[in-house]
Amino acid sequence: MTTTSLDWKKIAELNQDAALSKAPAILEWAAESGLKLGLASSFSAEDTTLIHLLNSAIQKNPSAASRLHVFYLETGRLHEETLQTMEECRKRYPDVVFQGYFPDQSKVETLIREKGLFSFYESIENRKECCFVRKVEPLNRALKDLDGWITGLRQSQSVTRANLPAFQLDADHGGIVKLNPLTAWEESDVYKYIEENNIPLNALHRQGFPSIGCAPCTRAIQEGEDIRAGRWWWENPEHKECGLHAGGSK
Numbered sequence: 027m028t029t030t031s032l033d034w035k036k037i038a039e040l041n042q043d044a045a046l047s048k049a050p051a052i053l054e055w056a057a058e059s060g061l062k063l064g065l066a067s068s069f070s071a072e073d074t075t076l077i078h079l080l081n082s083a084i085q086k087n088p089s090a091a092s093r094l095h096v097f098y099l100e101t102g103r104l105h106e107e108t109l110q111t112m113e114e115c116r117k118r119y120p121d122v123v124f125q126g127y128f129p130d131q132s133k134v135e136t137l138i139r140e141k142g143l144f145s146f147y148e149s150i151e152n153r154k155e156c157c158f159v160r161k162v163e164p165l166n167r168a169l170k171d172l173d174g175w176i177t178g179l180r181q182s183q184s185v186t187r188a189n190l191p192a193f194q195l196d197a198d199h200g201g202i203v204k205l206n207p208l209t210a211w212e213e214s215d216v217y218k219y220i221e222e223n224n225i226p227l228n229a230l231h232r233q234g235f236p237s238i239g240c241a242p243c244t245r246a247i248q249e250g251e252d253i254r255a256g257r258w259w260w261e262n263p264e265h266k267e268c269g270l271h272a273g274g275s276k
């Protein structure tokens with residue numbers, strides 16, 4: 027892991043800076059910062075929006091291309107539609123690097139041999155174990171050499187994200203920077219921006235999936251349901267994080 031020059035005081039200043047209240051300005055700040063940053067993508071609407079903004083920031087500041095990239099966690103259980111969106115993005119944004127991280131093969135083999143392919147339905151512990159093997163450990167590898175990461179998290183997505191700031195230091199990953207440029211956006215803002223800019227949209231969204239995740243753990247929702255209701259729908263809302271965005275960020 028590299029060391030950033032940002033501390034809690036600087037992060038607080040960035041969150042108060044009116045010039046950095048808009049998502050494009052935050053991505054441009056990222057490009058000018060000199061920091062090595064990865065945009066974590068599940069190829070949801072929020073993430074393809076951010077990929078578009080990241081590409082725009084790179085076009086304005088080409089020297090940033092070597093320090094900014096998109097990464098994704100290839101859990102082995104993703105929807106076909108998500109993989110297709112990934113390919114669409116690769117073609118649409120050729121100046122952006124897309125780096126996949128796969129789970130440790132032997133850990134997946136052991137998990138499946140001992141507990142089967144659907145152990146995550148049996149208990150929260152089993153679900154967290156699968157998320158750790160397929161998501162958390164690969165994420166730790168993805169972040170290992172970075173100064174920080176960029177996420178598509180929004181405050182209105184869930185009770186666990188209600189106070190999410192745009193700039194954080196991520197204590198769970200060694201105090202690196204965590205940028206949440208869309209934190210103040212509503213879902214309608216995201217879709218409006220996608221339509222106006224003809225940004226690739228994961229086909230699952232048109233099938234009633236507001237949130238994109240692994241196929242066995244994500245379902246479409248009914249009208250009026252919470253937008254995270256389709257993720258790990260058999261669990262209580264307070265458990266609905268996979269360990270990628272735990273509580274150690276400020």
Ligand code: SF4
Binds near residue numbers: 154241242
């Ligand atoms: S979301 Fe489901 S399939 Fe994906 S890593 Fe977590 S438990 Fe495993």
